[in-house]
Amino acid sequence: MTGTESRSEVATGRLYGLGVGPGDPELLTLKALRLLKASAVVAYPTLEGGASFARSIVAGHLTGGQHELPIRVPMTTERAPAQQAYDAAAVEMAEHLQAGRDVAVLCEGDPFFYGSFMYLFGRLAERFAVEVVPGVSSLTACAAVLGQPLAARNDSLAVLPAPLPDAELRARLAGAEAAAIIKIGRHYPRIRALLDAEGLTPHARYVERATLPEQRLVPLAELGEASAPYFSMILIHRRGEAWRWPQD
Amino acid sequence: MTGTESRSEVATGRLYGLGVGPGDPELLTLKALRLLKASAVVAYPTLEGGASFARSIVAGHLTGGQHELPIRVPMTTERAPAQQAYDAAAVEMAEHLQAGRDVAVLCEGDPFFYGSFMYLFGRLAERFAVEVVPGVSSLTACAAVLGQPLAARNDSLAVLPAPLPDAELRARLAGAEAAAIIKIGRHYPRIRALLDAEGLTPHARYVERATLPEQRLVPLAELGEASAPYFSMILIHRRGEAWRWPQD
Numbered sequence: 001m002t003g004t005e006s007r008s009e010v011a012t013g014r015l016y017g018l019g020v021g022p023g024d025p026e027l028l029t030l031k032a033l034r035l036l037k038a039s040a041v042v043a044y045p046t047l048e049g050g051a052s053f054a055r056s057i058v059a060g061h062l063t064g065g066q067h068e069l070p071i072r073v074p075m076t077t078e079r080a081p082a083q084q085a086y087d088a089a090a091v092e093m094a095e096h097l098q099a100g101r102d103v104a105v106l107c108e109g110d111p112f113f114y115g116s117f118m119y120l121f122g123r124l125a126e127r128f129a130v131e132v133v134p135g136v137s138s139l140t141a142c143a144a145v146l147g148q149p150l151a152a153r154n155d156s157l158a159v160l161p162a163p164l165p166d167a168e169l170r171a172r173l174a175g176a177e178a179a180a181i182i183k184i185g186r187h188y189p190r191i192r193a194l195l196d197a198e199g200l201t202p203h204a205r206y207v208e209r210a211t212l213p214e215q216r217l218v219p220l221a222e223l224g225e226a227s228a229p230y231f232s233m234i235l236i237h238r239r240g241e242a243w244r245w246p247q248d
Numbered sequence: 249m250t251g252t253e254s255r256s257e258v259a260t261g262r263l264y265g266l267g268v269g270p271g272d273p274e275l276l277t278l279k280a281l282r283l284l285k286a287s288a289v290v291a292y293p294t295l296e297g298g299a300s301f302a303r304s305i306v307a308g309h310l311t312g313g314q315h316e317l318p319i320r321v322p323m324t325t326e327r328a329p330a331q332q333a334y335d336a337a338a339v340e341m342a343e344h345l346q347a348g349r350d351v352a353v354l355c356e357g358d359p360f361f362y363g364s365f366m367y368l369f370g371r372l373a374e375r376f377a378v379e380v381v382p383g384v385s386s387l388t389a390c391a392a393v394l395g396q397p398l399a400a401r402n403d404s405l406a407v408l409p410a411p412l413p414d415a416e417l418r419a420r421l422a423g424a425e426a427a428a429i430i431k432i433g434r435h436y437p438r439i440r441a442l443l444d445a446e447g448l449t450p451h452a453r454y455v456e457r458a459t460l461p462e463q464r465l466v467p468l469a470e471l472g473e474a475s476a477p478y479f480s481m482i483l484i485h486r487r488g489e490a491w492r493w494p495q496d
Binding site for chain 2: 017019021022024025026027028029030031033034110111112113114115118121125130132133134135136137139140141143144145147148149150151152153154155156157158159160161163164168171172175176183211
């Protein structure tokens with residue numbers, strides 16, 4: 001669009017944070033698809049080896065004529081290396097935006113639901129026009145594949161990252177009708193022991209890689225592994241022990 | 249599909265719970281669109297006057313040759329009238345499914361995120377094949393239009409229906425980094441007083457009809473009305489008072 005401007009100054013491009021959903025390429029929205037195809041530059045986070053889950057979700061829609069901008073964020077709990085990666089990516093994106101090229105950042109799930117897009121947003125939103133396109137989050141995708149309502153009526157729902165301390169997890173789980181524990185990974189044994197102790201295991205189900213062909217659904221009580229992948233979640237509902245749901 | 253079966257017995261249809269997103273028709277997923285177009289019967293909740301928000305979201309995609317099945321759920325807090333409406337709808341849907349016709353139920357937002365689809369699911373899932381297609385929920389849509397991350401890193405996030413008692417709301421808000429208060433409507437004055445008393449108003453933003461042309465975004469401190477529509481939400485983030493977001 002901006003290329004057709006008749007003024008001598010080039011209009012800056014727009015930055016899009018595109019939620020691409022939990023994994024099934026068909027869970028992309030029409031809006032994300034349209035903006036993806038129309039963007040000159042497509043950016044996405046990658047693992048150290050170069051593989052990008054977000055890119056794999058939309059691979060079938062890339063036009064081939066787009067400039068790709070992989071963001072190599074080191075897998076570490078230290079902040080400095082990640083900070084540097086986002087700094088570098090933001091500089092590169094700013095150059096494209098300044099030159100009038102739209103930049104689409106692919107975000108697994110939803111950009112603002114525990115997503116790393118916020119780090120780019122924080123670096124660029126003051127200087128450039130940014131639009132965030134919400135996506136299907138892993139939270140509702142897990143409930144859908146389980147055939148288990150996430151929350152209903154006046155249920156309170158707690159979303160809890162597994163790295164939180166035990167005392168905080170216990171306090172938040174204590175009164176919530178429904179809960180989702182995310183970012184499980186290496187925290188699984190601790191989380192499992194905590195849920196066992198709180199009597200919540202019979203109300204809990206485990207989901208791994210929801211909506212992908214390799215998805216796995218297991219009642220938590222039947223899950224024996226010592227660890228879990230990053231893309232896993234435990235859903236808990238206090239009325240869900242019978243695996244049946246209210247009819248009224 | 250089922251109509252081409254050569255056996256004398258007709259295969260039963262499938263029931264789809266289709267999340268159609270928060271309001272912007274472009275926030276429909278490719279999967280919901282495909283299944284919507286392929287379903288012989290399209291069902292949706294309606295208000296007493298006959299208007300259906302869910303139907304309006306996908307109106308541009310209805311083929312014209314589909315049988316429409318409005319579900320007239322009375323707006324009341326009593327359970328019996330709603331129960332009767334779901335009973336009647338389930339009977340009608342079962343007839344279509346039994347005759348081999350797929351039935352798509354349109355669900356605002358996501359079917360299992362505080363959605364009424366669970367009542368039909370509870371009545372039909374034991375007898376018929378059901379597939380739930382997750383959608384973009386109002387939760388992440390509100391964060392997107394506000395340009396405000398919903399939750400990040402190890403934030404705990406509390407989703408709280410406004411009708412909950414004050415003491416429970418206070419307890420759940422006390423430690424959560426992030427919170428969303430949903431189903432506000434006539435509870436607005438009480439919720440506002442509670443957030444004022446807890447010192448959370450400066451950290452809160454109000455969103456009405458997110459992603460629709462008539463959407464409204466207001467810092468809660470600037471909202472004066474005595475009530476709010478049903479389709480509104482308050483998002484709170486304890487690090488959000490400066491309307492700035494972390495860069496690391």
